[in-house]
Amino acid sequence: MKHVFWRFKTFAARLSLWVTLTVTIILVVTAIVANVFVREGILREEELRANLMLDNAEQHIDAVFIAVETAVKNKANEVTLHLNEPHEEMYRITREMLIDNPIIVGSAIAFEPNYYADQGYYFSPYSYREAPNNINQTSNKEGVIKSKQLGTKTYDYPTMEWYQMPKQLKQGYWSEPYCDTGGGEMMMTTYSYPLKNKDGEVYAVLTADVSLEWLSQMMDSLKYYEKSYSFVLSRNGTFITHPVKEVVMNQTIFEGAEEIGNPILAQIGEEMVQGNNGMLQINSPHLGKSFVFFKPVKHTDWSMAIMCSADEFFKNARQAGLIVAALILLMILVLIFILREGVRRLTLPLTQLTQAVNEVAHGNMEATLPNVKTKDEMMRLCHSFSMMQKSLTWQMDELKRVNEQKGRIEGELKVASNIQRAMLPKIFPPYPDRDDVDIYGQLTPAKEVGGDLYDFYIRDEKLFFCIGDVSGKGVPASLVMAVARSLFRTLSVHEPHPDRIIAQMNNRMAEDNEQNMFVTLLIGVLDLPTGRLRYSNAGHDAPILLTHTSEGVQKAYLPCDSNLPIGVMSNWKFSIQETTINPDTTIFLYTDGLTEAEDVNHNLFGEERIMNALIDSTSQDIIERMTDAVHDFTGDAEQSDDLTMLTIRYTKPENQVRFQKSITLNNDVNQVPQLAEFVDEVCEAVEFDMGTTMQMNLALEEAVVNVMNYAYPKGVTGDIQIEAIANDKRLKFVISDSGMPFDPTIHRPVDTTLSAEERPIGGLGIHLITQLMDSINYERKDNMNVLTLRKKLL
Amino acid sequence: MKTTFKEENNEYVMYFEGRLDTSSAPQVQQDVQPLIDSTGHDIVLDCTQMQYISSSGLRIFLSILKSAKADGQHVYIRGLNNDLRQVFTMTGFITLFEFK
Numbered sequence: 001m002k003h004v005f006w007r008f009k010t011f012a013a014r015l016s017l018w019v020t021l022t023v024t025i026i027l028v029v030t031a032i033v034a035n036v037f038v039r040e041g042i043l044r045e046e047e048l049r050a051n052l053m054l055d056n057a058e059q060h061i062d063a064v065f066i067a068v069e070t071a072v073k074n075k076a077n078e079v080t081l082h083l084n085e086p087h088e089e090m091y092r093i094t095r096e097m098l099i100d101n102p103i104i105v106g107s108a109i110a111f112e113p114n115y116y117a118d119q120g121y122y123f124s125p126y127s128y129r130e131a132p133n134n135i136n137q138t139s140n141k142e143g144v145i146k147s148k149q150l151g152t153k154t155y156d157y158p159t160m161e162w163y164q165m166p167k168q169l170k171q172g173y174w175s176e177p178y179c180d181t182g183g184g185e186m187m188m189t190t191y192s193y194p195l196k197n198k199d200g201e202v203y204a205v206l207t208a209d210v211s212l213e214w215l216s217q218m219m220d221s222l223k224y225y226e227k228s229y230s231f232v233l234s235r236n237g238t239f240i241t242h243p244v245k246e247v248v249m250n251q252t253i254f255e256g257a258e259e260i261g262n263p264i265l266a267q268i269g270e271e272m273v274q275g276n277n278g279m280l281q282i283n284s285p286h287l288g289k290s291f292v293f294f295k296p297v298k299h300t301d302w303s304m305a306i307m308c309s310a311d312e313f314f315k316n317a318r319q320a321g322l323i324v325a326a327l328i329l330l331m332i333l334v335l336i337f338i339l340r341e342g343v344r345r346l347t348l349p350l351t352q353l354t355q356a357v358n359e360v361a362h363g364n365m366e367a368t369l370p371n372v373k374t375k376d377e378m379m380r381l382c383h384s385f386s387m388m389q390k391s392l393t394w395q396m397d398e399l400k401r402v403n404e405q406k407g408r409i410e411g412e413l414k415v416a417s418n419i420q421r422a423m424l425p426k427i428f429p430p431y432p433d434r435d436d437v438d439i440y441g442q443l444t445p446a447k448e449v450g451g452d453l454y455d456f457y458i459r460d461e462k463l464f465f466c467i468g469d470v471s472g473k474g475v476p477a478s479l480v481m482a483v484a485r486s487l488f489r490t491l492s493v494h495e496p497h498p499d500r501i502i503a504q505m506n507n508r509m510a511e512d513n514e515q516n517m518f519v520t521l522l523i524g525v526l527d528l529p530t531g532r533l534r535y536s537n538a539g540h541d542a543p544i545l546l547t548h549t550s551e552g553v554q555k556a557y558l559p560c561d562s563n564l565p566i567g568v569m570s571n572w573k574f575s576i577q578e579t580t581i582n583p584d585t586t587i588f589l590y591t592d593g594l595t596e597a598e599d600v601n602h603n604l605f606g607e608e609r610i611m612n613a614l615i616d617s618t619s620q621d622i623i624e625r626m627t628d629a630v631h632d633f634t635g636d637a638e639q640s641d642d643l644t645m646l647t648i649r650y651t652k653p654e655n656q657v658r659f660q661k662s663i664t665l666n667n668d669v670n671q672v673p674q675l676a677e678f679v680d681e682v683c684e685a686v687e688f689d690m691g692t693t694m695q696m697n698l699a700l701e702e703a704v705v706n707v708m709n710y711a712y713p714k715g716v717t718g719d720i721q722i723e724a725i726a727n728d729k730r731l732k733f734v735i736s737d738s739g740m741p742f743d744p745t746i747h748r749p750v751d752t753t754l755s756a757e758e759r760p761i762g763g764l765g766i767h768l769i770t771q772l773m774d775s776i777n778y779e780r781k782d783n784m785n786v787l788t789l790r791k792k793l794l
Numbered sequence: 795m796k797t798t799f800k801e802e803n804n805e806y807v808m809y810f811e812g813r814l815d816t817s818s819a820p821q822v823q824q825d826v827q828p829l830i831d832s833t834g835h836d837i838v839l840d841c842t843q844m845q846y847i848s849s850s851g852l853r854i855f856l857s858i859l860k861s862a863k864a865d866g867q868h869v870y871i872r873g874l875n876n877d878l879r880q881v882f883t884m885t886g887f888i889t890l891f892e893f894k
Binding site for chain 1: 813815816817845846847848849850852853856876877880881884885886889890
């Protein structure tokens with residue numbers, strides 16, 4: 001389960017993945033937005049703090065400068081009071097300046113040249129402190145204060161800036177910071193204050209040199225952050241303080257910007273020199289990404305700045321961010337765990353259901369489905385599967401039952417097929433001892449049982465044959481076929497006329513024909529001794545006749561009247577047709593299964609192909625070749641209809657008449673002895689033994705007496721001619737009379753099993769004839785009754 | 795056809811000699827009339843000398859049998875040759891009569 005889960009092959013895994021992804025995205029976006037706002041807030045906060053710090057520093061600076069200015073202004077008044085005693089007082093004033101103000105490292109009172117005639121061109125008393133590093137050598141805390149006259153020829157102070165600017169401006173002036181090279185290396189600035197007489201003319205400038213060491217220290221002590229520094233620019237952009245001492249007083253910010261190629265730094269310089277207040281972001285070479293807060297020092301037109309690494313600002317924020325990120329990660333892990341477990345629990349019934357359904361799929365219909373208690377889709381799904389399981393079980397049982405039934409039906413169908421096959425003549429050649437007819441039939445049903453039929457048998461030297469096709473296929477057709485075949489056999493036993501056989505079959509089958517089944521049927525009766533063919537066709541395909549003529553073998557359809565198929569309408573009058581066929585004529589009969597045999601493209605075999613495939617050969621060969629032709633044509637196509645073929649080859653040999661004798665009697669039973677004498681002579685001629693001779697006597701007597709008794713009305717004398725003809729094979733008696741039409745063969749046969757009391761007196765004669773002779777054949781010919789009896793020679 | 799009637803061992807015996815065909819049947823019918831009319835004796839039809847029988851003859855035999863059975867008499871046939879027995883067989887008469 002576990003490894004499958006992580007391969008996202010399960011619903012649980014995919015659900016967990018999607019939920020986790022969604023939650024992760026929401027958390028990360030929230031974190032990013034929060035971070036942006038926090039940074040913004042931090043920046044505002046830091047700006048405020050930096051400004052506060054800068055304000056403090058400015059106030060501090062201002063305090064110093066105001067103190068200096070105040071001290072200078074106070075001393076200026078003292079100077080005005082003591083102008084008369086220049087030498088003593090002026091030096092004193094400057095010294096006191098230093099003593100009173102420890103921050104002032106030097107002070108001068110520089111008079112206009114030649115102000116005092118006795119003092120020379122330059123007069124500027126100047127007191128200063130020795131370098132602070134020598135402080136330890138002095139008792140005075142502020143160092144040793146020395147005085148001197150400042151102006152010399154080499155130091156022409158009236159031309160200097162610190163003198164000229166206040167004189168011109170007529171007000172106090174703070175000089176640009178500078179490095180004092182005279183005493184200790186010290187950065188200083190000088191406040192110069194003009195002393196004016198009553199007329200307002202400047203006669204002297206009072207100066208106070210202020211060391212800027214404190215500024216540097218103060219700025220350096222402005223420890224904003226670990227990674228931060230501050231600096232001060234003069235009004236032209238020179239660094240006054242900077243942690244890198246080399247640049248102090250040596251470089252302007254613009255030069256620095258150019259040196260490192262940072263235009264932002266130049267922009268910052270520009271802003272600061274113009275005295276603006278603000279903040280800018282810069283990529284500093286020392287601190288990396290940094291922020292610069294700057295503010296002008298109003299008093300001196302300087303500008304201060306604090307530069308701080310952005311990292312420092314956001315250090316806390318970043319830490320918080322890391323914690324948040326870790327929290328998010330933890331939450332996601334917890335979420336994944338909960339999801340995995342929760343979804344697994346939720347889908348547990350699904351897993352169990354899958355296993356159960358798999359079992360069902362493998363055939364175990366009894367598999368137990370999970371019992372889901374939650375009233376949700378899962379329960380409905382389980383219910384559905386449970387119903388499906390029950391339904392499947394039922395269906396399978398049903399299927400099993402149907403299959404068993406089907407098997408039984410198939411078995412029965414097989415038996416039915418065998419029974420049906422048994423109805424058809426199946427021993428070929430059927431009459432191996434006959435040389436006058438050669439018959440072959442073949443029925444190939446499309447299904448187990450079919451609706452085609454053919455049949456034939458010889459009675460009284462007549463070949464009765466039929467071929468038919470029941471409408472429809474399968475079992476119903478086969479039942480009708482069985483009925484039709486039975487009727488043919490039953491009815492043709494006493495009825496030599498095909499039209500009457502068909503008519504009777506039609507009437508029987510048309511009765512109660514609720515299924516509207518019908519049969520196309522052709523019945524033929526071929527008189528084998530004469531070749532006389534009588535036939536009746538009830539809507540069946542016309543047979544083909546192969547005849548030998550002087551021009552060779554001819555193929556032609558046997559002309560057929562159009563009659564209704566049987567079973568359609570009772571009492572239909574079926575026509576009879578007649579022809580005489582010569583020896584070596586073949587009758588080829590078939591059902592529409594042959595003409596309508598289909599190939600895979602649904603082309604029909606058709607009459608033309610039948611004609612082409614038909615050859616003059618033995619009956620079996622004709623059908624086998626036709627079968628091959630059909631198979632070649634249809635190929636792999638499934639047989640669509642029953643296919644039946646019947647070939648009758650009439651091969652009557654032209655036998656020489658060996659013996660012929662006749663007698664004419666009249667209808668008087670007293671002439672029976674003459675008949676007996678005639679029969680005895682004939683039998684002797686054909687070398688019949690005593691027993692056979694007696695049988696011939698009996699048959700002839702019965703036949704002739706029958707005619708004597710019934711052919712002519714009482715009191716009318718009529719002739720009866722009896723002709724005996726014998727060839728190599730048979731003896732034939734032909735009994736002819738010109739009496740009323742009378743066919744003895746259609747009278748009912750005698751039931752020889754009845755008891756003496758039940759036996760009728762009459763009817764024995766015809767029964768004896770049929771028993772004694774090989775065939776009995778009646779025909780009405782030229783207004784004569786012609787009865788032919790045949791007996792095979794011994 | 796010649797017929798001879800004898801009484802032997804309390805049985806009426808009729809001897810048939812020659813051909814019993816349709817032409818001789820009317821005479822024979824008259825000859826056997828005493829048998830048909832008789833009662834109380836079993837009847838024997840002796841066919842030892844009979845050469846031939848047609849359905850007319852068989853009908854006479856059947857009429858004797860029917861009459862005798864109605865009177866409770868037995869009718870026996872004796873001396874039937876094979877050819878004639880075959881005729882009796884064909885017609886089923888072989889089951890109707892008793893043979894001696």
